[in-house]
């Protein structure tokens with residue numbers, strides 16, 4: 001490829017990496033005659049549990065389903081209040097309402113973009129109490145789960161972790177996966193371990209694991225899928241509860257197992273890319289780099305910078321200018337209290353309840369970030385951002401000169 005073509009190639013926000021081994025695994029399953037939940041799911045669960053250091057793993061169709069199942073496994077009375085961040089993905093809150101519970105949104109720390117002890121306490125006192133919490137590890141940073149639970153006055157057995165960004169995150173000395181009642185991972189196309197679609201619930205609690213196995217497949221006795229296996233055919237099964245249709249297929253599980261073999265090297269590359277971005281953007285005025293955790297380990301799912309007024313262009317304009325220059329960005333997330341559905345759901349009076357989220361929402365940009373991103377692509381993104389800053393500051397400088405002349 002000539003240098004000219006390479007320079008012009010678009011830098012996408014994400015490229016989904018499906019390894020050759022995962023493609024071969026998919027072919028193998030497609031030819032096997034058994035496509036849906038089966039032996040591959042059992043193996044994937046075993047390997048994934050071992051990978052994150054949890055006792056049990058239950059494979060499901062998405063992280064959204066995992067959160068709903070995790071909450072339902074807590075058996076809270078209907079209408080119980082569940083704390084979560086306003087800077088999160090809408091699915092995490094749909095999961096709360098579909099479990100028959102009431103979301104209570106928390107403001108965020110402007111540095112980490114996730115709730116801290118103070119914003120958690122403020123949300124608890126606004127709601128007059130809290131019964132559970134969905135804690136998010138935003139962008140792959142470790143959320144201090146124990147500290148947040150304590151601030152909310154909740155035991156860890158009332159915490160469900162949204163670990164959609166957090167395959168590879170450590171809180172202190174522990175990998176995310178067995179700290180709380182249920183930890184929920186995503187294998188969506190853009191996530192650190194992509195399958196396309198899929199999720200996993202992990203827990204150290206046998207009762208939560210058993211409930212999750214039942215809930216993911218119509219509330220049927222846990223091994224209902226086996227009734228179609230050759231030689232095990234049986235028409236008998238029991239429906240024990242109101243479940244979801246949220247099982248994972250063997251096709252997904254076989255791909256996930258193959259992808260898991262690559263995860264270590266992909267995670268190492270993500271950490272390397274974060275360091276290259278940090279170095280490339282360190283001198284750009286008005287670009288605030290992502291926070292680095294004091295303890296634990298960052299999984300670097302996203303690389304989110306904040307565009308401060310000093311930069312000279314606002315966030316929206318920066319995204320447009322970068323897009324014109326062949327670089328695609330995104331925003332994680334539009335705060336939920338800005339969305340019409342949640343405004344209706346939560347009722348009036350919340351317009352000013354999340355001042356930090358309102359400020360950071362005007363500033364956040366997720367830069368292109370994925371394991372197969374090249375050094376030269378990162379350097380191109382950084383130099384375009386630095387160039388735009390210089391240009392805009394030069395123009396504002398001229399304007400200032402005009403005005404004062």
Ligand SMILES: *Cc1c(COP(=O)(O)O)cnc(C)c1O
Nearest residue numbers: 062063064089091092164186188
């Ligand atoms: C992607 C994402 C989810 C949902 O994951 P799915 O597997 O697509 O259901 C939930 N929470 C957060 C924070 C996410 O980024």
